Amino acid sequence: MPTLCLTSAYSITASVNPPRAAFSDLPLGHTVGRPHDPEFQRNLLRRAFAAAEAMDRPGTIAPTGMSWDADGDWKRRATPTGIEAEGGLSDGGTDGNSDTRNERVDVPQYQYESDRIAAESTP
Amino acid sequence: MDQRCHDGVMESRSGALSPVDYIALTRARYDALGYPPYQWAEPPEQPPWTPLARPLSDCTVALIGSGGAYREGQVAFHWKDDTGLRHIPADEPAADVRVTHFAYDLEPARSDPNIVFPVDRLHELVDEGVIGGLAPTALGCMGGIYSARRATEELAPAVVVAVLAMDIDLALLVPV
Numbered sequence: 001m002p003t004l005c006l007t008s009a010y011s012i013t014a015s016v017n018p019p020r021a022a023f024s025d026l027p028l029g030h031t032v033g034r035p036h037d038p039e040f041q042r043n044l045l046r047r048a049f050a051a052a053e054a055m056d057r058p059g060t061i062a063p064t065g066m067s068w069d070a071d072g073d074w075k076r077r078a079t080p081t082g083i084e085a086e087g088g089l090s091d092g093g094t095d096g097n098s099d100t101r102n103e104r105v106d107v108p109q110y111q112y113e114s115d116r117i118a119a120e121s122t123p
Numbered sequence: 124m125d126q127r128c129h130d131g132v133m134e135s136r137s138g139a140l141s142p143v144d145y146i147a148l149t150r151a152r153y154d155a156l157g158y159p160p161y162q163w164a165e166p167p168e169q170p171p172w173t174p175l176a177r178p179l180s181d182c183t184v185a186l187i188g189s190g191g192a193y194r195e196g197q198v199a200f201h202w203k204d205d206t207g208l209r210h211i212p213a214d215e216p217a218a219d220v221r222v223t224h225f226a227y228d229l230e231p232a233r234s235d236p237n238i239v240f241p242v243d244r245l246h247e248l249v250d251e252g253v254i255g256g257l258a259p260t261a262l263g264c265m266g267g268i269y270s271a272r273r274a275t276e277e278l279a280p281a282v283v284v285a286v287l288a289m290d291i292d293l294a295l296l297v298p299v
Binding site for chain 1: 140142143144145146147148149152156163164166167168169170171172173174175176178179190193195196197198199200201202203204205221222223225226227228229231232233234235237238239241243244245247248251253254267269286287291292293294295296297298299
């Protein structure tokens with residue numbers, strides 16, 4: 001089965017080495033682009049698909065050319081899981097090196113309480 | 124340049140035009156926190172290759188997102204190596220898709236799930252003729268699994284079974 005893997009984490013995808021990948025220079029958590037920007041998202045997908053169709057070698061990571069902004073300033077605040085809050089690096093308490101992940105609990109984590117009610121009433 | 128950063132962090136953050144090196148960032152962060160080194164999975168040297176069977180404009184595409192997407196009525200993912208898979212009807216708008224994940228900032232994706240689970244955009248690309256069709260079922264999973272063994276032995280085979288049961292030409296993988 002042919003696959004195409006979108007990515008905004010170049011080094012990780014290069015390490016995983018999937019058959020076909022398309023890289024966009026975006027903060028983690030935004031693999032398809034800016035929220036509420038359908039044209040950006042469509043453009044990214046169009047370019048990724050076009051790149052995939054042109055690939056003829058396994059392990060190709062094609063750049064889509066889509067990036068968050070021109071100056072890439074967000075990269076100065078990049079963390080292993082996203083972006084540090086503005087000013088986060090000057091927070092003497094964390095020094096930009098705190099563990100920002102949520103606790104990994106083993107019970108379902110619903111977006112809304114109504115989701116929990118719906119799931120628990122679904123047979 | 125932030126001089127307090129470790130070398131790996133500085134290097135990985137330095138170039139505005141080069142991609143962020145998340146492997147170096149993670150190494151530096153784990154080191155700073157006193158954690159044992161993150162164990163990266165060992166990938167195959169040469170990935171498999173299956174040519175596209177037809178032009179993209181004729182291909183039916185299945186969406187598989189690892190950002191933790193589920194739909195109302197389904198049990199949400201938990202955050203401790205959940206290797207489950209959610210079958211999400213692809214004709215439901217992204218606004219009805221929920222996301223849950225312990226690691227990335229969920230606010231943008233909850234505001235517009237298309238940025239990690241682009242069902243609306245894929246429908247539009249079908250209408251444009253860029254792709255031939257969208258599989259009626261999309262798959263959501265939770266990419267935050269810190270056991271390569273469990274991802275390989277539990278999640279991956281379930282994805283393969285689900286994908287092979289679909290009549291599709293291309294699987295679009297959307298990690299976060």
